[in-house]
Amino acid sequence: MVNELKPGKDSYMSISEVLAHRVSIDHFDPKGVVSDAQIAELVRSAQEAPSSFNIQHTRFVAVTDPAIKGRLREAAFNQAKITEAAVVFVLLGDLRAHEDYAVRIRAAAAAGHVPAGVAEYLAGTALSFYANPTASREEGLRSAGLSAMALMLAADGAGLGSCPMIGFDPEAFRKILGVPERYFPAMIVVAGPTAPNNMGRKPRLDVNEVLRINGAEFPG
Amino acid sequence: MVNELKPGKDSYMSISEVLAHRVSIDHFDPKGVVSDAQIAELVRSAQEAPSSFNIQHTRFVAVTDPAIKGRLREAAFNQAKITEAAVVFVLLGDLRAHEDYAVRIRAAAAAGHVPAGVAEYLAGTALSFYANPTASREEGLRSAGLSAMALMLAADGAGLGSCPMIGFDPEAFRKILGVPERYFPAMIVVAGPTAPNNMGRKPRLDVNEVLRINGAEFPG
Secondary structure, eight states, X not given: OOOOOOBOSSXXXXXXXXXXXXXXXXXXXXXXXXXXXXXXXXHHHHTTSOOGGGOOOEEEEEEOOHHHHHHHHHTTTTOTHHHHSSEEEEEEEETTHHHHHHHHHHHHHHTTSSOHHHHHHHHHHHHHHTOSHHHHHHHHHHHHHHHHHHHHHHHHHTTOEEEEEOOSOHHHHHHHHTOOTTEEEEEEEEEEXXXXXXXXXXXXXXXXXXXXXXXXXXOO | OOOOOOBOSXXXXXXXXXXXXXXXXXXXXTTOOOOHHHHHHHHHHHTTSOOXXXXXXXXXXXXXXXHHXXXXXXXXXTOTHHHHSSEEEEEEEETTHHHHHHHHHHHHHHTTSSOHHHHHHHHHHHHXXXXXXXXXXXXXXXXXXXXXXXXXXXXXXXXXXXXXEOOSOHHHHHHHHTOOTTEEEEEEEEEEOBOSOOOOOOOOOOHHHHEEESSOOOOO
């Protein structure tokens, strides 16, 4: 996988330049290809995003098949990006990820990697924290955001464009992809080689509009 | 702001190495300081995260005042990171950000920067998409995740440790910080100079456990 930093105006980009370099892409090369191996590399990088308790709520469905992309596009307001981008990543939240985590951390204790008392505290806290399905769903959304940001930066590093998308029918996506009940589609990231004539970086609010220090005196 | 990439094993880090370099930090230097200017730089970098329609839902409350941090810690299960980290970023979701967006995009059309029809389409779509308060809240959570990931990478680039946190009482935080009703605390990111003896990178699931291609055959 080509994942070199591109030369910036001096030599290499700083992390703040890396963050500014990624922009949301509207137009992809419909002949672009991303291999299964490259998809796995991108997802490995996305997995570096943190998660609550290290539960790792996010699952990734990568769609490259043109027929499946066509059906997803119909369930996503016919947005062209869905079929034109080489790969459609559907990020799923796992509503029961905390249960698997409890099993994992207890197994780690049984294997002597974690003190038993620590493991039991972590397992019990995670299980009670996410017993409420709304809490679990909301964690899936936060985690999808964390994972998606990492995924898009990894794509940028690989010379691919990307775009996050939320305009789609999650239940239609569930049926098309055969998503089991315990997962829910939280967001999409499309990625692939880009076409010309993309718009570039969209303007951001001034930092003074979005930041307060030691208080929250924002307009009501 | 020092925001250089640190030398990797060859020379500079690739983006995948940047993502792996950031780890969640448990122990911060309680004498560590992050200046208001550096806080603003970090937030500017976090603002590079994308948002639905470019609505920019995330607001940042940066808390450096020891007395306020002490009160937040009491409302966050007494977690030491809250007072030991130099700065506590409380990321707020703006439940009415789409309304401000509609005003902005219509103003851009009035100024001749965007075709009037396009602006009206975008404004109308955003207003209808987020008229449902649950949709608006869920977008705030996704956006907080996107923003938090960018913020933590920016902190890493500035030589600071960071940690995302969700274990806190949002209504208590609202009262302590004076957060107006239209915003809700979506997550915390603490950041600052680190102390010794942090644990390092936590293990991730194998990519084959979290990725499927052209289908969603995950365990039910």
